[in-house]
């Protein structure tokens with residue numbers, strides 16, 4: 001089989017690594033990929049938003065299966081373009097990717113189908129939003145409706161901050177057209193858990209849980225980022241929580257999408273908050289998490305290609321999805337200054353230390369080849385993952401492995417997985 005992966009970050013590197021293990025796959029491409037992915041796949045210089053070019057490549061090269069990694073092309077309908085060309089593709093169509101692409105849509109869906117989430121109101125008009133804020137209680141959460149690289153959420157402590165927030169989202173368009181609409185929702189407290197799942201339109205199979213660390217600095221300080229590290233499984237995702245979510249959230253979401261005529265095939269990523277009133281949905285994503293994929297996929301026992309094919313064919317009910325009884329921790333090595341401004345182009349040394357080690361992974365997020373050397377090329381540069389018998393061992397190993405690679409301006413959090421000690 002010939003497989004094409006669309007994307008070029010750490011998540012796509014993790015997907016590529018999983019796909020590569022499949023005995024069915026004899027040729028793997030990635031577009032655009034990165035310098036790390038180039039070690040296991042042929043990278044093709046097509047950007048993720050060049051749908052026609054991407055589909056033409058798949059046709060010309062007789063690709064049997066294309067897997068879409070990132071959210072933007074999904075929300076913009078890349079799957080529809082591939083299907084129109086009779087190409088086999090994994091991911092939700094545009095009308096289903098809206099589950100992530102519009103927060104207002106997802107909130108209305110949850111309300112209509114009684115899926116637990118924070119109380120909210122949607123706004124198209126800044127004046128109405130400002131009026132609403134006058135009588136709201138604080139803190140309160142403002143969310144740009146559309147995709148904003150995971151950064152379109154503002155937590156406002158008081159009316160003044162919230163007014164500023166409405167201005168920056170809806171009037172100054174800080175997140176572009178993502179801010180044409182806005183959700184204002186109740187502030188919740190509790191632990192966050194990421195649960196990813198495979199969905200074939202009807203059946204949903206849950207993956208092992210994970211936890212992300214979104215803030216840039218130790219102790220959850222600083223700005224929100226795409227994710228500074230993850231661990232899997234989450235010790236807080238107990239069998240009781242799992243039972244609740246299966247009954248009240250997971251299948252209900254899949255059924256709701258079908259009911260709405262928006263059959264969802266692909267990955268649903270449930271961002272959950274474990275509140276004192278039970279688990280509630282913070283957000284849905286329509287793809288693998290990044291860097292959740294970097295801790296969940298190394299623990300997957302199945303052939304990933306088998307599950308993906310079952311999702312496309314609607315036969316997921318016949319698949320048993322299972323995970324190793326171990327744990328994984330991923331520490332992101334970023335460029336100092338991320339997520340605001342940072343320099344690129346520094347040589348990355350020590351990558352060979354990962355060669356031949358089964359329980360260590362160096363996933364490239366932002367790297368490029370320059371003059372025969374691998375250099376930094378993004379805010380998040382590498383995701384260092386280690387597996388271990390338990391979370392503590394995996395964490396110790398992952399942090400040890402962060403010392404194996406060097407580049408100028410290397411930055412990381414030192415408390416990834418600290419929550420494990422409180423479990």
Ligand code: AMP
Nearest residue numbers: 118141150153185186187188271282283
């Ligand atoms: P989202 O992109 O919707 O997951 O939001 C990004 C982050 O903002 C989440 O991971 C939470 O940490 C935080 N957040 C989002 N919604 C809420 C909420 N209603 N209450 C408290 N924190 C929230």
Ligand code: GLY
Nearest residue numbers: 212227289290291
């Ligand atoms: N790690 C969070 C996300 O992928 O959205």
